[in-house]
Amino acid sequence: MKAAVLREVGKPLQIETVSISKPGPREVLIRTKAAGVCHSDLHFVEGSYPHAMPAVLGHESAGIVEAVGSEVRTVKVGDHVITCLNPYCGHCEVCLTGHLNLCISSETRRSKTDEPRLFREDLSGAGDTRMAQFLNLSSFAEMMLVHEHACVAIRKDMPFDRAALIGCSVLTGVGAVTHTSNVRPGETVAVIGCGGVGLAAVNGAAIAGAGRIIAIDRVPAKLELAKQFGATDLINADDGDPVKQVQELTGGGVHHSFEAIGLKATAEQAFRMLRRGGTANVIGMIPVGVKIELNGSDFLGEKRIQGSFMGSNRFPVDMPRLVDFYMSGKLNLDALISRRIKLEEVNSAFDELKRGELARSVIVFD
Structure with missing residues (x-):
């Protein structure tokens, strides 16, 4: 699949062919339909925040479930979903006290000894082929492989490009108002x-x-x-x-x-x-x-x-409600999208973010 990869701080993302693993227990394979280009991604490109590299960036997205692993209960093949960068385990202290956004349990990620979710084929047999998954998602790619608690099913009449925005910026901004403060x-x-x-x-x-x-x-x-x-x-x-x-x-x-x-x-x-x-x-x-x-x-x-981190969200409940707010005309998502672009144009979207001229560019996948 095609993906936008960060290999060096301060350098443009490269469009590369990346391989993706099959879903394991509790994992969901999603075909990406839309991904917002967020300023948070730019922080990592510029080195304000560290991250392992090479990494497939992107964390604000929506798509369609292609396959599910064993034990998955929350979504099924064919569901339209919004992703969330803060997966939750459901049984640690912060989860049990209603603060799902603060969960940092390692069980929602694959261990270092497991096959990575993202990798590059190495025909020579030399070198490490692992690709770092960015914020548990890596949505600047045609497919995503995530924990089932990193996505939620939504109604199918919701447009994907607007739904993607709910995955980060809208959830963060609205949630900061309604939940955090x-x-x-x-x-x-x-x-x-x-x-x-x-x-x-x-x-x-x-x-x-x-x-x-x-x-x-x-x-x-x-x-x-x-x-x-x-x-x-x-x-x-x-x-x-x-x-x-x-x-x-x-x-x-x-x-x-x-x-x-x-x-x-x-x-x-x-x-x-x-x-x-x-x-x-x-x-x-x-x-x-x-x-x-x-x-x-x-x-x-x-x-x-x-x-306020991700709007103090309970995203499995909050995201479908925000979708309903949009569909009923209470939530303005249309005006948030400045332009729709292809994956190959992602670097130009970062340039616009640096200039501070536009609200949001959204990558739309065919």
């Missing part, structure tokens, strides 16, 4: 960064009934796009201190802020723009080794800052 009707919200995740957070805040939703970015086109997702106020960060602007708009600060970029400065701004008792949520991937600085006295006002 528990936004209540009438509360005020600020979202820093109007890329795919930030726009999903804006949409999630609108669905949750937030009274005021302030979108913050430096790109006017993205701010205008945020209106379509439910933003009530727009702030261009180039027009002055966004913290001061938020405080003036809200009379002291917001109840909830969401940082969707992954920078030290914006994480600190998210905390500073809170009112007393407010909660700042860092969704963006701050590079390894970077520290943020906060004023200790602000904690006397019961202000909180916390991380």
Whole structure:
């Protein structure tokens, strides 16, 4: 099968022929139909986060079940599915207390002594042919082999390109609002960064009934796009201190802020723009080794800052609900897709991410 492979940090992905294993116990073979190009992938391409190489990238995807291994109970051949990068075992402490997104059990992956899920044929008989699976998925490929708890079946009238977005950006943004920070009707919200995740957070805040939703970015086109997702106020960060602007708009600060970029400065701004008792949520991937600085006295006002990983999701329940939200017109996925591309165009999609011009490019497989 064709796949986009990262072989060296900072270098373009290479389109290669990669082999995929047959499904073992609890595993599902999926024919990839669509895969979003996410900024998280770019973090690994640029080396902000380490990963074993060579690796087939991609982690935001939807497809059709081609085959299942023994003991698989959750999906069947022919099911349309959305994948999720955080598979869960179902019986560790975090799973049993309802935090499926935090499960790191090794039993959802193959061991180092097992045949790898992805590999390259080595006709010479020399060298290691293993390919690293990226975030338990590797969806920049025509097929995926995953644990059954890394996907969920959805209704078949859901378009694959929109469904793929639910696999990461939408689940992350909406979930941060509804699960991590528990936004209540009438509360005020600020979202820093109007890329795919930030726009999903804006949409999630609108669905949750937030009274005021302030979108913050430096790109006017993205701010205008945020209106379509439910933003009530727009702030261009180039027009002055966004913290001061938020405080003036809200009379002291917001109840909830969401940082969707992954920078030290914006994480600190998210905390500073809170009112007393407010909660700042860092969704963006701050590079390894970077520290943020906060004023200790602000904690006397019961202000909180916390991380949000994949929207604190329970994806087997959340993803089908998000599909229903889209099909009923409550969730705006159409405007998230800037363009649809072929696998061979993946590097151009990364170039656009670096420029910060578009919301989302989606790879569509025939």
